């Protein structure tokens with residue numbers, strides 16, 4: 005996690021609320037999309053754990069009001085994630101085509117998508133866990149598909165004492181010490197910081 009990460013959540017509110025009055029704010033989503041597309045081939049979902057405004061919003065704004073329950077494994081299933089990806093992306097493209105390229109109307113499509121997905125992420129974040137939405141977010145799924153195996157977390161089994169502290173702090177609720185390959189790891193580094201034996205590294 006970067007020093008700036010906890011503060012990025014404010015951007016979600018600026019785009020979702022400010023965008024209603026000034027639709028060009030919606031174009032910020034293009035910057036988000038470009039950034040994650042550049043980073044994903046080298047670092048997988050690193051953007052999710054370090055630069056995504058909604059990820060920050062989930063960790064630092066939704067967390068205090070979340071039930072912090074277990075994220076249902078079904079949310080991570082590609083049988084759920086792929087249709088969500090196709091439906092949301094298809095809906096967005098359809099709406100953009102309808103705008104006939106009018107700048108403010110296109111901006112409003114992005115703002116609407118931001119409001120829609122933020123609302124769902126708050127609902128799921130409160131009902132399940134702060135990062136429940138990130139388990140099936142289309143942009144997370146895309147990054148996983150592009151670079152899920154890149155920049156992996158490595159567990160030194162000689163040093164690991166199986167205390168489980170790494171799994172307790174993982175915002176994605178991943179089985180940190182159990183398996184080697186975790187394409188949904190968002191590279192936030194919280195488990196690395198929490199490990200008392202220095203058994204984790206990238």
Ligand code: SF4
Nearest residue numbers: 052056059138141144
């Ligand atoms: S999964 Fe989506 S909302 Fe969550 S951090 Fe990644 S891009 Fe942002």
Ligand code: SF4
Nearest residue numbers: 164165167168170199
């Ligand atoms: S925190 Fe470190 S020592 Fe504890 S289970 Fe995780 S990897 Fe092993």
Ligand code: SF4
Nearest residue numbers: 174189190192193195
């Ligand atoms: S496994 Fe570690 S780095 Fe990956 S998401 Fe969980 S806490 Fe963050």
